[in-house]
Ligand SMILES: Nc1ncnc2c1ncn2[C@@H]1O[C@H](COP(=O)(O)OP(=O)(O)OP(=O)(O)O)[C@@H](O)[C@H]1O
């Protein structure tokens with residue numbers, strides 16, 4: 001569903017080059033949920049923005065749902081963001097003058113979908129995120145956790161095949177963050193959505209099929225056991241400094257890059273009852 005190869009992205013900033021991504025490879029199969037970890041500045045947002053079709057890299061290839069983004073026309077990227085990809089940001093990014101239900105319905109309005117269909121879909125999603133009673137409230141009249149649930153509903157209302165979330169719990173206290181993450185997990189599982197969730201929060205590994213750890217613009221091995229009760233991801237990557245012949249591509253579902261099994265390799269998605 002998502003296939004990234006040898007991705008390089010450099011920002012030019014005040015005459016200096018910032019190499020945000022230095023040969024990243026990543027494969028996310030349909031329906032998989034991948035947690036993207038790494039400290040501040042590691043390149044997580046940059047990678048998500050490239051996969052969302054918002055940033056063009058200078059080298060490498062990025063395929064999302066069959067579309068090669070690096071050679072796609074602008075109109076194709078617009079269509080990708082409208083029809084295929086849903087995005088959730090740390091700061092919610094809701095429109096302040098719109099109510100919860102209007103914010104959730106916005107992507108369907110943009111697609112000019114039938115009003116009745118839209119109202120039904122919005123009501124159903126607000127119910128699923130537990131906000132039916134708050135449908136007429138504006139963002140400033142809601143708590144952070146409620147606003148993020150609105151943003152989740154908005155990201156899912158067009159039933160995107162791919163969901164990209166950038167620190168979706170970053171502005172929430174840990175308990176609210178855990179609730180929001182659990183909700184997100186349930187929704188993507190029910191819908192079979194492919195998801196990449198960038199986070200600083202090691203417990204998010206519990207929510208994912210696999211953890212991919214970025215350091216300084218490269219994929220490195222995951223921190224085993226970082227979540228406290230055992231690493232449940234399948235596998236991430238390895239450090240491959242220098243040698244361009246090194247295979248930087250990692251299939252997160254296919255065991256270790258060196259052929260050895262990783263802890264938890266191949267285990268099915270963690271499910272709670
Ligand atoms: N628009 C920009 N112009 C110049 N440099 C940038 C820009 N955006 C990001 N960078 C730099 O690129 C590198 C990667 O940034 P990125 O935002 O992808 O990291 P991140 O992993 O998302 O960090 P955080 O956890 O703090 O959100 C950093 O060194 C950052 O300073």
Ligand SMILES: [Mg+2]
Pocket residue numbers: 044045046166
């Ligand atoms: Mg970021």
